[in-house]
Amino acid sequence: MKKVIVTLVLMTTVITFAQKKNGTVYSEHPAIDLVVEFNEAFVSGDTTKLASLLTDDFKSYRGVDENLSSKGTDKARYVKNAYRWNDELDYFSIEVFPGAYYDAIEYKKDNKDDEVWVQTWDLLKGIHKETGVKFTSPTHDLVLVTKDLKIKTIIHYFNPSIFDEMLNSFSERSNGTIYINHDNINTVRKAVYAFENSDLDKAISFYSDDARFFNINDDFNTPDTKDKVKEVRQEFLDNFEIKEVEMIGYPDYLEYELDNGRSVLSWWNFHLVRKADKKEIVLPMHINDGFDEEGKITSEVLYFNRTLLEE
Secondary structure: OOOHHHHHHHHHHHHHHHHHOOEEEEEEOOHHHHHHHHHHHHHHOOHHHHHHHHHEEEEEOOOOOOOOOOOOEEEHHHHHHHHHHHHEEEEEEEOOOOOOOOOOEEEEEEEEEOOOEEEEEEEEEEOOOOOOOOEEEEEEEEEOOOOOOOOEEEEEEEOHHHHHHHHHHHOOOOEEEEEEEHHHHHHHHHHHHHHHOOOOOHHHHOOOEEEEEEEEEOOOOEEEEEHHHHHHHHHHHEEEEEEEEEEEEOOEEEEEOEEEEEEEEEEEEEEEEEEOEEEEEEEEEEEEEEEEEEEEEEEEEEOOOHHHHHH
8 A cells, every 4th residue: 555655646746747837828918809809800891900910921721621731821812701701691790609718828939939829719600691591600710929919820610511501502402302192191191080080099000109299389309209199189189079170282291312301291270179168269280290211100290379279
């Protein structure tokens, strides 16, 4: 035991002696103020102001660039590209990420020019004017600031996939097929009409064992299970008489190329009588049913106004 204690003491001593400072971290610094000023000019599209804050040999880099031989973007091109953000986005903003703050790091080693690195953690937002695509991405920048308070280098880190949907939206592309007649449509009809006839066991039989059930009036984070929804629907049948279920228009079956999705969209009027007071109620309802490859319903979302049942 004594040997163990001695060993731990020696290890602690080594770790303590191995620590070495290499500068100072500031939460308030003129370099941070400069970066804040830079971001304000960037968001407003003030390219004249941006240019005045950059050194002549300025370069920017993408921190997630896979091209290791990239020479970066020079001052003229960067300023020109910066204007596009303001020009092409509505509601464009760059704000400090909630709970974060900027750091200014002044290194001692290999810093003969007394330059300062500013680290930022921001949230970028905007709506693309032409496509309506929403841009939202956490961003992190490393900004090198010179002694005379000019920005010499910026390394941007953000999610480049935020551009994918925008770029795809410039060209038309189909995403599968819409059917007016399909066996999955037949399944939805059979399930709804079985419920209309109070045949709850048959209605529930069209769903997979792990099906998830959602209701627009309830918390979408806690979907019902198959067993739970059977209880809920039995309670509904106990309280309401279904006089008729009327199909509105016709259902659509959408078979998507993207992610291999399958959905039946249907619209109904439920003609009900509340048993407690014999009040007649017409309940409009939209149902979105998702299907698996075997033709079982795996998810269902009900859209209706619950207050109509309570009035």
